[in-house]
Amino acid sequence: MTTPNDPGQHQPPAPGQQPTPPTAQFPPVPAGQYPAQPGQFAQQPGQYPPPPGGWQQPGTPVAPAARKRPWLIPTLIGVGAFVVLCCGGSMVIGLASDSGKKTGVSASSDIPAVTTSTSAPATSAPAPAPAKTTAAPPAPAPAKPKTFGIGDKVRGGDFEFTVNSVKCGISRVGSSYFNHKAQGTFCRVSVTAKNVTKSSHLFHADGTITAQDAAGREFDVDGEAAIYDNNDAKGFLDEINPGNSVKANVYFDVPKGTKLKTITFDAGLFTLAKDAVVTL
Numbered sequence: 001m002t003t004p005n006d007p008g009q010h011q012p013p014a015p016g017q018q019p020t021p022p023t024a025q026f027p028p029v030p031a032g033q034y035p036a037q038p039g040q041f042a043q044q045p046g047q048y049p050p051p052p053g054g055w056q057q058p059g060t061p062v063a064p065a066a067r068k069r070p071w072l073i074p075t076l077i078g079v080g081a082f083v084v085l086c087c088g089g090s091m092v093i094g095l096a097s098d099s100g101k102k103t104g105v106s107a108s109s110d111i112p113a114v115t116t117s118t119s120a121p122a123t124s125a126p127a128p129a130p131a132k133t134t135a136a137p138p139a140p141a142p143a144k145p146k147t148f149g150i151g152d153k154v155r156g157g158d159f160e161f162t163v164n165s166v167k168c169g170i171s172r173v174g175s176s177y178f179n180h181k182a183q184g185t186f187c188r189v190s191v192t193a194k195n196v197t198k199s200s201h202l203f204h205a206d207g208t209i210t211a212q213d214a215a216g217r218e219f220d221v222d223g224e225a226a227i228y229d230n231n232d233a234k235g236f237l238d239e240i241n242p243g244n245s246v247k248a249n250v251y252f253d254v255p256k257g258t259k260l261k262t263i264t265f266d267a268g269l270f271t272l273a274k275d276a277v278v279t280l
Contacts, residue, residue, distance in 0.1 A: 148278045156265035156276030158201045159240075163263055163278045164190040164247070173251060174228035184255040186225060187211065189263060193235075194245035203246060205235040211252045212262045219260075225251035 148154045150163050170186035172179050189211070193203050206223040213219075226249060227233055235248025252260070260280055267273040 150280065152278065154265065154276035154278055157267035157273050158195060158197045159203060160194045160196045161265045161276055162192040164192060166260065166280055168260065173225040178228065180225045180228050182253050184253060187252045187254055187260055189250045191250055192245055192247045193240065195240040195242050198242050200239055200241045203238045203240050205248060205250050208266050209250055210264050211260045212264065213258050214261050219252045219254055222251045222253045
């Protein structure tokens with residue numbers, strides 16, 4: 001097998017001889033082989049076929065290969081699909097409308113109209129009543145302090161006092177010769193003091209009994225007026241044995257027109273007992 005570049009085929013000419021062109025060394029091309037192109041070597045038996053475009057002479061510029069366009073085919077496919085969808089959708093809608101006209105279907109006759117009903121909606125089963133809860137009983141109101149009135153017995157210290165009666169508007173106490181005149185007017189309060197302890201105690205109305213009006217003013221006992229009205233000065237410096245009692249009239253000198261509201265019996269300085277109050 002010989003090649004165009006075989007050193008045995010291309011020998012330099014002898015001095016004085018003309019060089020033989022390369023094409024003269026190759027025999028004629030047999031039938032069925034590619035003819036030699038101008039400027040190319042003819043194919044010899046046993047040689048590889050020439051590449052597309054033939055063998056290039058050294059120094060001949062190579063033609064650039066054709067560029068491939070990979071985006072061309074997907075683009076054509078997408079455009080075709082878009083056209084099919086658009087045209088095919090309009091055709092389907094047209095066919096559907098034509099078939100509806102042919103079959104005589106109308107929205108007004110075949111589709112029932114929606115009507116609003118004014119009737120009450122169907123009532124469902126009643127919800128179960130909530131379980132009754134028993135509320136805690138309200139806290140008892142604090143007990144009001146007991147009030148005492150005329151004729152009630154009320155404890156004050158070592159004695160049990162009772163207010164028997166009250167009279168106001170008295171201007172003078174005593175006789176026509178020996179008397180005591182009020183600065184304003186006298187209110188006479190009849191009281192009974194009973195010793196409820198197991199030993200004797202001294203009862204003195206002056207400093208033990210006071211009176212109050214609606215305005216909150218407090219009045220002390222007028223001891224001189226009580227001397228003119230009470231026999232044997234009862235109610236003043238009386239030593240009362242256990243179980244015994246003393247009844248006396250106590251006077252309060254108050255302004256004219258004053259109405260007493262309460263009478264208070266002092267329980268004493270050396271006891272923890274509460275004062276006794278009587279409402280008039």
